[in-house]
Amino acid sequence: xxxxxxxxxxxxxxxxxxxxxxxxxxxxxxxxxxxxxxxxxxxxxxxxxxxxxxxxxxxxxxxxxxxxxxxxxxxxxxxxxxxxxxxxxxxxxxxxxxxxxxxxxxxxxxxxxxxxxxxxxxxxxxxxxxxxxxxxxxxxxxxxxxxxxxxxxxxxxxxxxx
Amino acid sequence: xxxxxxxxxxxxxxxxxxxxxxxxxxxxxxxxxxxxxxxxxxxxxxxxxxxxxxxxxxxxxxxxxxxxxxxxxxxxxxxxxxxxxxxxxxxxxxxxxxxxxxxxxxxxxxxxxxxxxxxxxxxxxxxxxxxxxxxxxxxxxxxxxxxxxxxxxxxxxxxxxxxxxxxxxxxxxxxxxxxxxxxxxxxxxxxxxxxxxxxxxxxxxxxxxxxxxxxxxxxxxxxxxxxxxxxxxxxxxxxxxxxxxxxxxxxxxxxxxxxxxxxxxxxxxxxxxxxxxxxxxxxxxxxxxxxxxxxxxxxxxxxxxxxxxxxxxxxxxxxxxxxxxxxxxxxxxxxxxxxxxxxxxxxxxxxxxxxxxxxxxxxxxxxxxxxxxxxxxxxxxxxxxxxxxxxxxxxxxxxxxxxxxxxxxxxxxxxxxxxxxxxxxxxxxxxxxxxxxxxxxxxxxxxxxxxxxxxxxxxxxxxxxxxxxxxxxxxxxxxxxxxxxxxxxxxxxxxxxxxxxxxxxxxxxxxxxxxxxxxxxxxxxxxxxxxxxxxxxxxxxxxxxxxxxxxxxxxxxxxxxxxxxxxxxxxxxxxxxxxxxxxxxxxxxxxxxxxxxxxxxxxxxxxxxxxxxxxxxxxxxxxxxxxxxxxxxxxxxxxxxxxxxxxxxxxxxxxxxxxxxxx
Numbered sequence: 122x123x124x125x126x127x128x129x130x131x132x133x134x135x136x137x138x139x140x141x142x143x144x145x146x147x148x149x150x151x152x153x154x155x156x157x158x159x160x161x162x163x164x165x166x167x168x169x170x171x172x173x174x175x176x177x178x179x180x181x182x183x184x185x186x187x188x189x190x191x192x193x194x195x196x197x198x199x200x201x202x203x204x205x206x207x208x209x210x211x212x213x214x215x216x217x218x219x220x221x222x223x224x225x226x227x228x229x230x231x232x233x234x235x236x237x238x239x240x241x242x243x244x245x246x247x248x249x250x251x252x253x254x255x256x257x258x259x260x261x262x263x264x265x266x267x268x269x270x271x272x273x274x275x276x277x278x279x280x281x282x283x
Numbered sequence: 284x285x286x287x288x289x290x291x292x293x294x295x296x297x298x299x300x301x302x303x304x305x306x307x308x309x310x311x312x313x314x315x316x317x318x319x320x321x322x323x324x325x326x327x328x329x330x331x332x333x334x335x336x337x338x339x340x341x342x343x344x345x346x347x348x349x350x351x352x353x354x355x356x357x358x359x360x361x362x363x364x365x366x367x368x369x370x371x372x373x374x375x376x377x378x379x380x381x382x383x384x385x386x387x388x389x390x391x392x393x394x395x396x397x398x399x400x401x402x403x404x405x406x407x408x409x410x411x412x413x414x415x416x417x418x419x420x421x422x423x424x425x426x427x428x429x430x431x432x433x434x435x436x437x438x439x440x441x442x443x444x445x446x447x448x449x450x451x452x453x454x455x456x457x458x459x460x461x462x463x464x465x466x467x468x469x470x471x472x473x474x475x476x477x478x479x480x481x482x483x484x485x486x487x488x489x490x491x492x493x494x495x496x497x498x499x500x501x502x503x504x505x506x507x508x509x510x511x512x513x514x515x516x517x518x519x520x521x522x523x524x525x526x527x528x529x530x531x532x533x534x535x536x537x538x539x540x541x542x543x544x545x546x547x548x549x550x551x552x553x554x555x556x557x558x559x560x561x562x563x564x565x566x567x568x569x570x571x572x573x574x575x576x577x578x579x580x581x582x583x584x585x586x587x588x589x590x591x592x593x594x595x596x597x598x599x600x601x602x603x604x605x606x607x608x609x610x611x612x613x614x615x616x617x618x619x620x621x622x623x624x625x626x627x628x629x630x631x632x633x634x635x636x637x638x639x640x641x642x643x644x645x646x647x648x649x650x651x652x653x654x655x656x657x658x659x660x661x662x663x664x665x666x667x668x669x670x671x672x673x674x675x676x677x678x679x680x681x682x683x684x685x686x687x688x689x690x691x692x693x694x695x696x697x698x699x700x701x702x703x704x705x706x707x708x709x710x711x712x713x714x715x716x717x718x719x720x721x722x723x724x725x726x727x728x729x730x731x732x733x734x735x736x737x738x739x740x741x742x743x744x745x746x747x748x749x750x751x752x753x754x755x756x757x758x759x760x761x762x763x764x765x766x767x768x769x770x771x772x773x774x775x776x777x778x779x780x781x782x783x784x785x786x787x788x789x790x791x792x793x794x795x796x797x798x799x800x801x802x803x804x805x806x807x808x809x810x811x812x813x814x815x816x817x818x819x820x821x822x823x824x825x826x827x828x829x830x831x832x833x834x835x836x837x838x839x840x841x842x843x844x845x846x847x848x849x850x851x852x853x854x855x856x857x858x859x860x861x862x863x864x865x866x867x868x869x870x871x872x873x874x875x876x877x878x879x880x881x882x883x884x885x886x887x888x889x890x891x892x893x894x895x896x897x898x899x900x901x902x903x904x905x906x907x908x909x910x911x912x913x914x915x916x917x918x919x920x921x922x923x924x925x926x927x928x929x930x931x932x933x934x935x936x937x938x939x940x941x942x943x944x945x946x
Contacts, residue, residue, distance in 0.1 A: 127627065135639060142643055145679055146650060153672035154654070157665035175667060191806030191887045192894055211804045212884035212894055215517070215865040226667075 160203040177224040209237040289339025290430040296332040297420040303413030307406035319406035323394040330391035333384040350436040353429045359442035361832035369453030370443045376429035385464040407475035418600045442861035451511030459504030463569040465497025470566035473559045477615040482555040487548035498538045499917035506910035517867035517882045524673035529652045530572030537565040540641040553623030556616040626698040633691030640684045647676045685740040689747035711746035718742045737794030744787040778920030785912025792905025801899040816899035819843040833857040856883040877901045
């Protein structure tokens with residue numbers, strides 16, 4: 122083969138590879154992204170009923186309850202306007218606590234309860250996940266104080282095996 | 284007083300960096316020897332003052348000087364001494380100081396170990412490093428000065444984030460930063476070569492050991508981070524495709540491509556422009572990683588800081604570095620001769636495939652990491668890209684790389700015959716197919732097709748490298764000939780071998796722990812027991828246990844295999860006195876073929892029941908063992924004779940000799 126033909130072949134092989142990778146990446150992305158919704162959006166039925174999404178807000182004080190099996194927990198997530206009940210089976214991250222921010226990932230059940238498979242909580246008392254901070258309704262004076270100075274989040278993911 | 288000395292030393296470092304960025308560079312063009320010779324002493328001066336600044340901050344931590352804001356925010360008088368030292372780089376300002384000190388350290392190392400380099404090259408390399416130092420020091424002094432004072436002075440510090448009070452985190456950042464910053468040397472060499480308009484085999488040979496050192500640090504740094512996350516975060520994951528993890532993985536992938544591409548440039552004079560581009564990308568991705576971590580644009584496990592002024596500064600710095608070097612590249616690279624023809628079946632082709640696959644995967648990781656930002660900017664909604672996506676991409680690209688890895692190292696430069704390769708590799712191929720077939724048996728594969736795939740690829744890499752080793756040693760006379768080969772003149776070959784076997788070990792670990800790991804969240808009463816993967820965990824209740832700066836509950840577990848007790852495990856649930864932050868300390872029984880892992884959740888009732896996690900993690904250690912092999916392989920390569928006595932190598936290597944005209 123002439124060197125020009127060879128180069129042409131390398132280039133076209135490369136292009137085909139890149140195109141295939143891009144197609145794969147984008148098609149896989151569609152089924153693997155999780156959109157974020159606030160409790161108000163969930164109540165307004167903006168969130169998908171059959172797809173995994175993320176729900177975030179403040180854990181309402183006094184709503185954390187442990188079910189009789191000892192492992193299932195329920196709590197209410199609020200954006201100070203609407204409330205959604207969340208159910209989670211497993212061990213919560215260390216920094217999960219009532220009155221502070223949380224992001225959960227899961228599906229909305231037919232009963233209106235959000236069944237979380239993954240719970241993310243803040244790293245310290247000053248941190249607020251940016252999505253949560255953005256969706257909190259104005260009268261949340263506590264939330265205003267909780268602004269992100271030192272950040273980070275921690276995750277409890279019992280089903281995650283890698 | 285001492286913090287002010289540190290602050291002043293930083294300013295002096297900046298001043299020296301400015302001088303170093305300008306004079307040696309100008310001298311290299313005007314041919315002024317005196318100006319070029321300023322580079323080395325300036326690099327030493329920078330390092331000295333950066334060390335003084337670092338020592339000053341360390342001293343402030345050790346003496347609990349809470350009048351320094353950074354110390355007050357990240358330390359506490361009750362903290363053990365060792366964590367007072369590691370707290371120096373526990374948060375934003377201090378970790379930048381560590382960055383800057385290491386940058387100056389690498390500069391000093393270049394000054395020290397560059398006797399064989401032409402003076403103009405040294406001058407330009409150190410100039411470029413000076414420019415990078417200017418960027419970092421300006422960033423520190425203008426937006427994140429670790430020596431800022433606090434008035435009135437608090438009586439007690441706020442304490443270091445408990446997650447960071449740990450051995451793994453004391454050593455992980457310095458390792459990783461050494462890698463990030465080390466890539467600046469490869470970058471500086473590439474830029475210097477572009478400035479000089481001479482990209483040749485000699486440049487590649489000078490650049491190679493530096494790149495390898497940086498790569499070794501990066502490899503070990505990432506492995507340490509993974510190990511730390513595994514035992515310290517309490518949920519037993521070793522990789523999460525978290526943006527900050529990705530930020531460290533991307534430079535590693537590109538640096539891996541770079542060390543392979545440099546080999547081609549050194550040996551065959553090909554891939555020159557591509558190698559330069561990789562060197563630029565590797566360092567740019569390190570900076571991008573810093574930007575992602577430091578600006579807080581992405582929510583993630585490690586994000587320390589969220590301050591827009593800092594983000595903007597790094598973004599501008601990033602644009603200058605990437606933009607500037609790409610402009611220089613566009614201007615200079617077309618004049619570089621392409622050089623080194625090769626056929627489709629040749630080592631060059633396989634190394635090209637390695638480079639393309641690694642780059643492709645880097646692009647995919649970059650896309651996945653930035654996708655949430657793109658979506659938000661385009662107003663398409665707030666998304667997160669889950670780890671299944673990254674896993675899918677990994678599985679789409681990396682097995683091909685592993686397959687090629689088994690062939691590339693045996694292929695000859697420039698031209699090889701497929702028939703010869705088949706003759707050399709058919710035994711390894713047949714054995715691999717046989718082993719893969721065995722692994723398809725349900726008893727081994729557990730019904731997952733990825734298990735035989737992973738094990739088969741690991742077997743392929745191992746067997747093909749053993750074939751290469753056998754062919755290499757079979758003509759040596761007896762054991763002494765073999766030993767002589769290992770100890771004398773071919774360390775880089777054995778380094779390659781070890782690193783590639785590390786890949787195989789890593790694949791085995793990932794495959795097995797991903798498919799056969801067992802994770803159980805359970806509720807246990809004192810006296811009860813649970814069975815996980817054939818091991819019986821007996822819970823004997825939890826008792827209070829207090830440490831120097833925390834209160835804790837300590838769980839007591841006995842682990843039985845059959846009737847034999849094999850271990851006692853004592854996980855803790857800590858609550859730190861300052862801030863009351865809770866913290867899970869997992870208890871792990873490590874083993875070469877499996878880890879057993881217990882971590883406490885929370886008390887369920889007041890009768891002593893706990894919600895807790897029991898994990899069985901088969902072969903998880905192989906993931907880090909493989910990384911250690913890779914790192915050791917890199918170190919072995921560095922000890923190769925050709926780097927120890929470059930003068931001699933020049934005499935032996937005609938390509939190199941042609942390119943090393945001295946000034």
